[in-house]
Amino acid sequence: MSQPASPPASPTSGSVSAEHSPLGKAVTYRDQYAPELLFPIPRQGKRDELGIAPGTLPFFGEDLWNAYELSWLDPRGKPVVALGELRVPAASPCLIESKSLKLYFNSFNQSRFASAAEVEAVVARDLSAAAGAPVSVSIQPLGAQPPRTLAYPQGVLLDGLEIEVDCYQPTPELLRTSPGTEVSETLYSHLLKSNCLVTGQPDWGMLVVRYRGAPIDREALLRYVISFRQHNEFHEQCVERVFMDVQRQCRPSELAVWARYTRRGGLDINPFRASGPIAPPDNTGEIRQ
Known part of the structure; x- marks a missing residue:
């Protein structure tokens, strides 16, 4: 698999806004690995509206993402399908715009990877670079029969x-x-x-x-x-x-x-x-x- 010279850069100021993202725009879907498709959006702009000063978060937490349409090719060209679980820390400078993440995952479709572990490492590297903080990633091929639980809160x-x-x-x-x-x-x-x-x-x-x-x-x-x-x-x-x-x-x-x-x-x-x-x-x- 060919890889870019460097992972996507993460913006650190409010100069990059949602209006510049792929949301609501016609796009050409790419099926070769393209980490540059990820579009980070600085969190601080909206936090300013809430009276949260930079560097003084009044909370802990994370953004948990589940990805259901994740696929790539193995070294022999056979497709692999998987579930992805992503955990982006709330303290990261940026969130990742959802359509850009979808486009990014679609770019794996015709790319070859040696294993799910390689995909997991690549995704963790790219998302961490975009978010500006370490992102936890778990990739589970459906062939391993990963469990999926639905339930109501205890409350x-x-x-x-x-x-x-x-x-x-x-x-x-x-x-x-x-x-x-x-x-x-x-x-x-x-x-x-x-x-x-x-x-x-x-x-x-x-x-x-x-x-x-x-x-x-x-x-x-x-x-x-x-x-x-x-x-x-x-x-x-x-x-x-x-x-x-x-x-x-x-x-x-x-x-x-x-x-x-x-x-x-x-x-x-x-x-x-x-x-x-x-x-x-x-x-x-x-x-x-």
Whole structure:
């Protein structure tokens, strides 16, 4: 397999924006290995909107990606198909735009690799260069029968609450706590919908809030989740916005927020943010994934 002289460079300033990415544009699909297709987007621009100063992240976490359309040729030209699991640290300077990642994976289709381990090493190198931080990669050929688990969170589903809703842009003022003894609980909803920052296409997902502190008003939290319905932002940015809003409005002593978005283009994105170095949840799929 021929390889480029160097992996893709990662931008470090806000001068590279989503509008310059392949999103919403006609592209020619390439089937020969092309790491230059990866398009990093600096995280700091959106974090500035949330009042997060550079170098002072108020959370830990990662962006977990699952890739379902990954294939290459073995040394004899026979196709291999596999699943990929990618973990991009939240502290990385850049996120990776999803369509560019799809195009990048498509570029493996007619490229020959000696083994899945070689593909794993190449992908880890390229994504780490794009994100600006080490990215963990696991590649599992389907011939090895990798398991895939779907389940519901161990917590309280909010979606059955009978509420009136008239707000469809993020409104942190909706959030509030109720009087009562400190609790530790997990609340979740399947009613998360946001839209792509560039194309406006809908992104569907499940949002989970796990916290310790004064009881969060459940009806208020559900209204807040629904308020993202007409909001345009990337998956990672939405989860960071939820984390910051819940932290500021409800002031829990511990907080973890994650979302599992349905797949698009053979990829699903599952950001996780927590107030401490808490282990992220298992890679258990949401039923729509």
